[in-house]
Amino acid sequence: MMGERITLRKIIIAPAVWVSFALLVFPLALSDIDSRLFSPLALPGYVLFVCMTVIGDILPKVRNFGFRLYWVPFIVVCYGVSLALGAGYYALCRRYTIQR
Amino acid sequence: MEGTNRETGVYEVNGSKEGPTAVVIGGMHGNEVNGYRVAANATNWELDAGRLLVIPLANIVAIERNSRRGPDGDLNRLFPSGQKPESALARAIWGVVKDTDPDVVIDLHRSRGLFNTHRRWIGQVLLLTEAHGERAIDTAEYVIDYMNENHVPRTMRFHRFTMADIHDTDRDTGMLIQKVQRDIGALGFLIESTEFLLDLETQLRWTTTITEQLLDQNGIQRTA
Numbered sequence: 094m095m096g097e098r099i100t101l102r103k104i105i106i107a108p109a110v111w112v113s114f115a116l117l118v119f120p121l122a123l124s125d126i127d128s129r130l131f132s133p134l135a136l137p138g139y140v141l142f143v144c145m146t147v148i149g150d151i152l153p154k155v156r157n158f159g160f161r162l163y164w165v166p167f168i169v170v171c172y173g174v175s176l177a178l179g180a181g182y183y184a185l186c187r188r189y190t191i192q193r
Numbered sequence: 194m195e196g197t198n199r200e201t202g203v204y205e206v207n208g209s210k211e212g213p214t215a216v217v218i219g220g221m222h223g224n225e226v227n228g229y230r231v232a233a234n235a236t237n238w239e240l241d242a243g244r245l246l247v248i249p250l251a252n253i254v255a256i257e258r259n260s261r262r263g264p265d266g267d268l269n270r271l272f273p274s275g276q277k278p279e280s281a282l283a284r285a286i287w288g289v290v291k292d293t294d295p296d297v298v299i300d301l302h303r304s305r306g307l308f309n310t311h312r313r314w315i316g317q318v319l320l321l322t323e324a325h326g327e328r329a330i331d332t333a334e335y336v337i338d339y340m341n342e343n344h345v346p347r348t349m350r351f352h353r354f355t356m357a358d359i360h361d362t363d364r365d366t367g368m369l370i371q372k373v374q375r376d377i378g379a380l381g382f383l384i385e386s387t388e389f390l391l392d393l394e395t396q397l398r399w400t401t402t403i404t405e406q407l408l409d410q411n412g413i414q415r416t417a
């Protein structure tokens with residue numbers, strides 16, 4: 094395994110990416126359907142969603158969009174964040190393997 | 194209601210015992226569904242004491258159009274203190290409120306955003322007028338704590354209810370709760386519940402509970 098390259102393709106299909114994506118999106122989506130289902134698991138997605146709307150709310154053109162529309166960019170951003178997390182995770186694993 | 198073309202109904206619910214009088218108003222803004230649905234439900238409530246007057250669909254034309262404003266603009270800006278309300282509908286509503294001689298008036302609304310988070314939206318707020326006494330503040334604090342403890346999930350930090358008052362003493366907002374306080378000395382509360390990341394059922398549940406709690410704190414308990 095030593096020296097194996099992390100390719101973009103590997104990261105895109107990597108389980109760590111999809112797991113973090115699912116954790117960001119699904120608990121919040123569930124709570125959006127019925128807020129009684131809001132759990133602490135939804136917190137990361139919740140904070141990210143709120144942050145995106147806070148920024149959008151002060152941008153001249155974006156501010157006219159209803160907050161419901163933020164689900165689309167939210168999902169895109171979640172995927173981006175998951176890619177970064179996934180890449181970080183595999184880079185750490187690789188380093189750990191090499192050091193061993 | 195007299196003086197209006199469209200029927201804006203007024204309903205009365207009487208408790209089994211004597212007690213204070215309250216007015217609950219929904220649909221002041223026609224696109225705030227939680228407000229008029231909760232007020233409509235309140236016409237069927239049963240009370241242990243007191244009297245509840247409900248105007249569930251205050252701005253029926255705006256409700257039918259699903260728009261905030263009615264034919265005369267924003268209805269909740271047409272109630273200047275010490276003067277005649279500025280439209281036929283506003284005058285009719287004010288007539289009912291005044292004749293009822295209420296101890297407390299509760300106006301139900303919906304916000305789109307979160308308090309102190311989204312610049313353009315007021316968020317989940319219990320609004321008081323500047324003339325509130327200590328009792329009104331105590332009541333509001335109790336109800337807000339109750340909501341945050343029992344209904345808003347602990348980790349939903351930005352959704353916590355807050356109290357706010359219409360600051361400037363001199364400024365006349367034209368809001369009904371301010372006129373109520375200034376002209377007839379009744380307590381006026383405006384409930385803003387948000388739709389942000391909340392399903393309609395939750396909005397209805399929270400608006401209902403906060404209304405019940407406010408009435409309860411003012412001596413009118415819902416029994417069914």
Ligand SMILES: [Zn+2]
Pocket residue numbers: 221222225301302303
């Ligand atoms: Zn409103």
